[in-house]
Amino acid sequence: MHVPDGFLDARTLISAAGLAAVGLGLALREVRRHLPARRVPLIGLAAAFIFAAQMLNFPVAAGTSGHLIGAALASVLLGPAAAIVAMTAVLLLQALMFADGGITALGANVLNLAVIAPLVAYAVYSAVGRLAGESLQGTLLATGFAAWCSTMAAALACAAQLAASGVVAWGTVLAAMGGVHMVIGLGEAVITMLIVAVVARARPELIAPAATAAAPPRHRAAVAYGAMLSIGLMILLAPFASSLPDGLEHVAERFGFAESAIAAQPALLPDYTVVPLAEASPWLATVAAGAIGALVAFAVAWFVARALAAPGRTTARH
């Protein structure tokens, strides 16, 4: 999901960099003010850990393998502000040392993967955790669903930036990125849950149960809401921004693409009951597809969490 240089236009680059700078600045301030000094070196080492964990292969099928993105893992292990700093360090090192992810696109990549993803992950983690209770199963369920949501949020933000730059029509990129990352997000959810389960069994004190995850203080909430608002704005405005010169009729036509592109991927949502809906209202169809994906993700997270939290199941393997 790292956007290289040369794809985003100047307007998108500058606005994304501005938002990323605000998010990172608030996170740095939060860490400096509220994190005990003892925990500061952990941010750097945890960034190295995330980078190392991204190199582990998780075989999928036919020789392909997936790997971790790590934003949700960082958020659960470190808390949101430290996770933003750690993920930014990961992206900076990848861009400056390995040319992975562009220099001009750094703002956009930091915004998607290091600001939006950890914030969404933490918001979902604490919200689901409060509902699911203090047990290991509740924490794992919250972790899994948070990982899926953060992957989707980052993918949609990335799609919005590509669409706003006129690289590709909004409908097409939404269907492509959203569809693919619904599946990738499931992998991310399962990997993150497996890792958090190992840490929670070995050193429970390293993970605050999701239920007791601190209700965000006011300024932290401001960061979260600011980022949410900007995602929302980008998602809402991107289709119009990318096609303003062509007028609104074009928007409708582009949503036509969305439909055909979604319909071209029947494997992702096999009993895709929203197809008739797509003819009536493309927006509603998109929302329905997203809701179905979220339900599937929640169900997967629930089953995996139950399996992992079952007493004696994992401990027997030690």
Place this chain on the structure above:
Amino acid sequence: MLRDRVLSPYQHGSSAIHRLPAGAKLAAAVACILLIVLLPRAAWGAYAAIGASLVVVALVTRADLYQLLVRLLLLEPFVLGIALLALLRPGGVPLFLSMLTKSTLCLACMILLTATTRFSDLLAVLWRIRVPSLLVTTLALMHRYLFVLLEEMERMQRARRSRTFVAGRSSSWRNSAQVAGQLFVRTSERAERVYLAMCARGWKV
């Protein structure tokens, strides 16, 4: 080893480019990338000129050209993945070609920079241009411990492989997660020791 080659982009050398100050090289690379990004989409003459000058720079550095090319090719799939999206729109072929060229040239700039400049020198530049100190400290610690943790992870995987005989997708997922989870536990323990060592040397936030 391909992996070692990927993980250590810096190539030792004593060319004129190697000896330039890191700040100047970083500024030049960023300026070059900005230029490429801001060029109009059909400026093929300019692309050719920039490409030719990058080749000249690569020759002046006397770096291992094969290794530079391998790095470029390894990064190319990510570029292609996004560029292919442009083909989905009607009349997207020129857009596809120009984005592919732009991205490849930008990648070449960064690969040349990292092949001739140590990351620690780039960190010193970031420190000088007043990037927030907490972020630079985090980056420095990350860079310092990245290879330590990667080696530790490999040791754990080797130990795991030599003790388990179960093959299969689900067990390999669990094993990788086990390695990652234990690695985090060890990382947090190491962070405590690092903190004490930093305090002993007079470090303050």
